[in-house]
Amino acid sequence: MNEIALSEEQRDCLQELINVAMGRASDKLARYLDTFVHLQVPHIDLIASESLPSSFAESYADDGVSLVSQGFYGEDGILGEALLIYRSNDAQGIAEILGYEPDDVSEVEQLTDISSILTTTFLNGLAEQIENQLAYSAPRVVSALETALESHLHQLSFNWDLALKVDISYQVTDYSFNCDMILLIPGEAIQNIQKVLDRILNEF
Template sequence: MSAIPLLVCDDSNMARKQLIRALPSNWPFRITQASNGVEGLEAIRQGAGQVVLLDLTMPELDGFAVLAALRQEGLKAEVIVVSGDVQEEAVRRAKALGAKAFLKKPADPLQLAEALNGLGVEVPLVRPADAERMALAQLPSVSFRDAFREISNVAMGRAAELLARVLGVFIKLPIPNVNILEVGELHMALADAQRGERLSAICQGYIGGGVAGEALLIFHDAEIDDVAKLLNAHMDESAKLEMLLDLASIIIGACLNGLSEQLNITLSQGHPLVLGQHCPIEDLIRINQRRWKRTLAVEISYGLEDLDIRFDLMLLFTEDSVPRLREKLDFLLN
């Protein structure tokens, strides 16, 4: 039985599992999986990627670099980008580097089928049951941490798209860091964000569907004037604070909405509060240490391309939220 060599290149087991399950049942695939761009590029060199489903935000080598290497080496591969980074500039860059289509995560099966049909690849005739069995034979196992990192990645991308439009710059996206932290570890993570600088921080609580927590957005004071310049604004202290609250509302709101959509829960958001302005991180910790116990922490650092500006976002879920989140993720995966 002939089959189409298909490479699924994504650092998330959950994302690869979702993509494999979304493949059309009438296409016979011989599936190879890669967890970063270096592995993916090597698989393509070895002939395992006539068709490639490619993530953009990956360790070792990101999707943009993979596309550039394919062009430089003259490798033949029909690439469909499937990414949580949905900025207009990300779409433009991916297509300029040779991607044939761009789908946002999580990929809709109908849109994926349409993109595959648009490649012009000759599809061998096989029984649908045989094709489906070939595609589903390699579903990866998914841990809670991996699954939560992936839905955070999608939510992060939604926020970046809004932020890019507001600021008029390309947002560099990290791989979200997901950990269950004791209060002491959380303090260390916050201290790592300081880099010896003074900070301003906005906190916003959220609750709903058995899930609760707080979002913490940290701004480095040295960068606030640079952000104001991007907005072509000359601001006094009051106006700068209002700008930070507006940016926090955009970033935190979009992230929480992205999580809500994927988990099928409604998260009510409290009013954003200024935790500390122009103060060292030790003061933030001292002021708030009684509120943060053992927590599921998602750390995201948004960087602005070609500018020394970044926003550090932490989503802190209560320990009691974790069983509900596991239940929701299990439903997504099965």
């Protein structure tokens, strides 16, 4: 793949856009749960495509993992795949956070519910700031008990060149959970995002 890198100014601009979008997602989650949600400032990293599957396989080697994958696409060639990855102990606690009784709904429904709040709210908040609109594919839930995480990352529905990894840490009242959000973005879409960032920077 061609080397793709963000300038320092582009990276700072993207970080600020992500901070605002994550703040909106956190606020929506707090309203949905009717409780206080504390969100640490997300940390972003750009990761080469060939290194991501093995990297996450190593990171989660000792943990059961559940993953929710959802494609998104918008105007001006903005598209990608959003992943939310939960460790099993965090995924099991989601039912408690959502107020579900045991056996009320499946783990798939639980993960889909909370991922819908976090992923679509975040992406819509990001799209609004760059004056874009996004559409979404149906979410897919993958359990590490059924499909290896590394295998799923290799089998996504499009060829991507770069991953934007966003580390998220939420604390919800007396219960905390962590998840990794990853945006898998094709090289051409990264270049389109760079153009948007440059446009925003030129307006200031």
